[in-house]
Amino acid sequence: MSMRRDGVFPEEVVIQILARLPIKSLFRSKTVCKLWNRLSSDKYFIQLYNEISSKNPMILLDISDASESKSSLICVDKLRGGSELSLSFLNDRVKVRASCCGLLCCSSIPDKGVYYVCNPMTREFKLLPKSRERPVTRFYPDGEATLVGLACDLTCQKFKVVLAGYHRTFGHRSDGSFICLVFESELNKWRKFISYQDDHFSHMNKNQVVFVNNALHWLTVNSAYILVLDLSCDIWRKMQLPYDVIYGMGHRIYLLEFNGCLSIIQISEAWMNIWVLNDYRKEEWSMVDKVSLRCIRGMVPGIFPISQTDEYILLATHKQVLVYHHKTRIWKEMFSLKHSSALPLWFSAHAYRSALFPCN
Known part of the structure; x- marks a missing residue:
């Protein structure tokens, strides 16, 4: 890497270096000069930063302390x-x-039906307006949506939030309709x-929702199929799993994203099989x-894959986060x-990544 004669790196080299900084460090560097100050709003730099950060997925843990009745958010980075x-x-x-492309969808604990979308790295947030369905006691059984999904378009800097669950009229049980x-x-x-x-999806792992191909995907509780919501046409449908996955005896199945594709992690006592939806x-x-x-035989009953890349998989256990490197x-x-x-x-673990994505 060569510098100019005046001892200053070329602008493109500086941009490549800054695009690899944590967001907090990047924002602190804005006071250095005019170039660095304008980068966080430059389209080329935002795209570059988000592409690089997508190769460094993390796990976000929403941890409740039983003794102190409080929760904290831990970001685990390889x-x-x-x-x-x-x-x-x-x-x-x-x-x-829910988590997607650096944004989080959060629900208020004291005020049911109040939702936020935020970027915890930049501390930007949007309080979502109340819909005509509020109060959300129309959801069955506990007044909250069974499924929550967040879908983000990094290119256009737009997002969608999905709340779904059984519908009920006041004072009645669900009538079978799904709102x-x-x-x-x-x-x-x-x-x-x-x-x-x-x-079949009323008791699914609601954290593991994957957004690819402009659709949100949830794995059903009995792992018989994947429930898909196509956001381009507002249609629910079912996607079949591979035959070997459905009929694998004693296997646990998890749904993840892998390089923009759907992926299934299949875990038995001795093996972890990784499947990818090619077409x-x-x-x-x-x-x-x-x-x-x-x-890691002793940990196998409690390991829960959360996020993956070509290089590694991040997994949560009862009290630990593990990383497995494919190459080594x-x-x-x-x-x-x-x-x-x-x-x-693993009850509170979400796949996460940092991103320059305004949400307000």
Whole structure:
């Protein structure tokens, strides 16, 4: 790498260096000069920064301390380990419900039906307007949406929030209809549509929702299929899993994103199989890796894959975050919970990445 004669790096080199900084460090550097100050609003730089950060996925832990009745947000990064994030700028007690492209969708704990979308790295947020369906006690059974999804378009800097669950009239049980509310940031309003669904997804792992191909994807509780919401036409449909996945005896199945594709992680006592959906339209899957779990045998019943890249997979256990490197086939501990937690870490774990994405 060569410098100019005046000892200053070329502008493109400076941009490449800055695009690899944590967002907090990047914002602190804005006072250095006019070039650095304008970068955070430059389209080319924002695209470059987000592309680079997509290769460094993290795990976000929303941890409740049973002894102190409080929660904290921990971001676990392969490069820097665990660091605390604060959502105090929301001025509310919230629970993280969904994560996508650096944004979080949070629901207010004291005020049911109040939702925020925020970027915890830049401390920007948007309080979502109330829909005509408020109060959300129309959702069954506990007044809150069963499924919460966040869909982000990095290119256009737009996002959508989806709240879905069984519908009920006041004082009655669910009538079997399934209500879906979609908020669009570009229009700043909600739209609603109602369909009829069976109840195979009423107790799914709601954290693992994957946004690819302009659709949100949830794995059903019995792992029989993937429930898909196509946001381009507001249609729910079902996607089949590979035959070997459905009929794998004693396997646990998890749904993740992998390089912009859907991926399934299949875990048995001794192996972790990684499947990728190569052809979305034809629903053609292929197994891309088979990982031995022999060296972490004691942890296998409690491991829960959260995020992955070509290089590694991040997994949560009861009190730890592990990383598995594909190339070296080595396991490492990234984070360990020191105090007692109300729930295992994987109950509160979300795939996360930092991004320059305004939401206000």
